[in-house]
Amino acid sequence: MPAAFSGKRLRLLLCLSLSFSLSGGSPAERMMATQTVNQQTHGSPSDHLTLGHNISTPGPDLATKVFKQASGGNVSDVTFVEYEVLLPGVSGTSVEKNITLDHGTRIELSCRLDNKYSHLKSLQVTWKRGNETVRHINKTETSWSIQLRISDNSKLGSYSCTLKGEEEISATFHLQVPKIEGKEKPIISYEGDTAIMICKSFGYTPIAWTWYMTNGSEQIAINDTLLANKYVIHRISANVTHMKILKLTKEDSGVYWCEAAFELGKSKGKLKLKVLSLMVPLKPFLAIVAEVVILVTIIFLYEIYSKKKEKSAEAEKEFDQVEQLNSEESNGLENSSARHRKI
């Protein structure tokens, strides 16, 4: 009996520890996370339930981003995102935040004043997009927020909240489509060769890709079915597109654009192509070959010259030795004849 009970307690402990570990992060973060996350387990399964890391340090340019699950019926296929900015107490400085959206969302932007500045009285808050003022501001004790439904390109832009009191404090949210990066350095290729241009989208999946070439100041879309033996466009994966240009000529040099179409708009990346002739790398190559040939010739000539010098030095030495031997022999002969004579 005690064994079974202890077993159950163990299992309970395990379950508890598992749930703690699932809520992720370090203990400090975990406590913060439970404050701001709405764990509504009843809801449409298509929504994402992500626990955000709520790092609320008193820095002016840190925002907390928290995902909430949609609890409604007819917007169940759209995620709801909340962005919050902590305002600095210092006037004159402006806080900016870039938010990237690739599909329709309901979004809540809020400006929150830190607790230490709550002594600032008589604050008037306005939300603006350009010159247009946004109504329906939700106000709490320290935060002011607006809710927007972004469904197409016209709703994107810069939204700013301004707090007018004794001083003026403002923050701006920039809502944009995802940016596509092209290549700053030009792609080099050669006449007759094939050039491959690659465009990638990081993190967001575009609906379609289109390639444009620049003719003067116009941008002309490239139709690869029409010019199938010149251009080949491949969508390698959802986020990557390739364009191959075959049989390059000098006229193909120029600027090309790859455009990614998202639900909320389009985004372009710039690529430059430069077509060189084969002579261009050949010149340095021939220069190096010439240098090698010259050096090898010099070294071999020097070797032959030093060998000749050694040979002549040796020949002289031998000549001297032979002469010495001869003189010794003649001396010896004289000595022996002298001895004979003496005897």
Next chain:
Amino acid sequence: MASPRHAGPPDGGWGWMIVAGCFLVTICTRAVTRCISIFFVEFQAYFGQDYARTAWIHSIVDCATMLCAPLGSLISNHVSCQVGIMLGGLLASTGLILSSFATRLEHLYLSLGVLTGLGFALCYSPAIAMVGKYFNKRKALAYGIAMSGSGIGTFILAPVVQLLIEQFSWRGALLILGGFVLNLCVCGALMRPIALKEDHKTAPEFLEQDYVPEAQKQDLKRMSICSPLIKVWSHECLCYCSWKEYDFLLMPGFMVLAVSVLFMAYGCSPLFVYLVPYALSVGVSHHQAAFLMSILGVIDIIGNITFGWLTDRRCLKKHRHFCYLFAVGMDGLCCLFLPVLRNFPLLVPFSFTFGYFDGAYVTLIPVVTADVVGTSSLSSALGVVYFLHAIPYLVSPPVAGWLVDTTGSYTASFLLCGFSMIFSSTLLCFARLAKKIKRTHLQSLSSDTHTKQHVWTNGAIAYSVTAELDQKDVEFLAVDTNSYSNR
């Protein structure tokens, strides 16, 4: 026509030109091999292949360079060092030029992998052997300077190759790199052959003048049989030549060295491949990981030169073998500690130590080989030693990768590398101890009999006593008799 016989290695003079030539050879072979990986991103984009298939090119080049090293020493022994290296330079350059016109990745495997690798192999070991022939007292320093070419070359060539790719695309860059590699022909021209009196294995160095003519006669006889330009290539001539060249293979000292080199190459190669991924996995940023590799490279160069200079000092010269196994052992120890180093401030001293001792033992490999087999067969022996590097280089990184995948951490593979290197150094240590015991035993034997005879030996008697001993003992006794005769 024949160059004069030198009394011993010149230790200077034209020798420094040889060192410069070997330095350039190391740049053109090892550094260019490492820089080939810079092209991989371009190859991947152009040919539409993934990283694994493009990385094969680097493996093929490395493998071909090491596997064909014996071929390189064979050609330079039989024909001439100059011709061998120039031929290698032409082959490597042709490989690079052909690969600039490649239309498929498989063409690159053949031209950039096999042909260039073969060309590099024909240059690398003969050039290193040549340095050993020209230097004796300052051998380790000369090797240090020559081997530092791979580190310095990588340092300089990497940004240059990147610039070339940006300016001329990979095709143009490969073409220009082919031209650069043609400088191997210049290095080949510099490698003037030198005929040393010790270029024969029948008579030890310390013998007196009147004994030399007979050894010379034997040497000439051997050279005339083996020279293919003069006589007909008969079957027995080939067998005799190749046997004579490779009889160091049966030397016990060389066999121990070969086995230890196998384990050492097995241990050191995965580290360069897996240091950056390991650093990234413990939370080091990309920039810091790249910085670790740069430290490794730069300290490698410093280790090359300083360790070479150090082991040339008279006090350490006798203990060169010990310095070599100390360097290998320290590298192994560093590897063992690596799994517990889990942040950037701890990995930096690891890079320093590992890089330094890696440079150190690379410098000493040719020196130790020369000490074991002597200068005449150094070329062939180096060919075999570098050949023995090839299989571990090929096998070890994939095995380490498999270990990482199955165990989920880098600990097992790093421990295996560390133990492999420590085993290599302990093997050499034991072999040395065994030799020392044998030598002291022999010394006690020879010191009993005829000490007085050594003073007036005319070579014949000394030769009969030393005939059974191997090279090292001959040198030892040479030192002994020299000290006796100097009194």
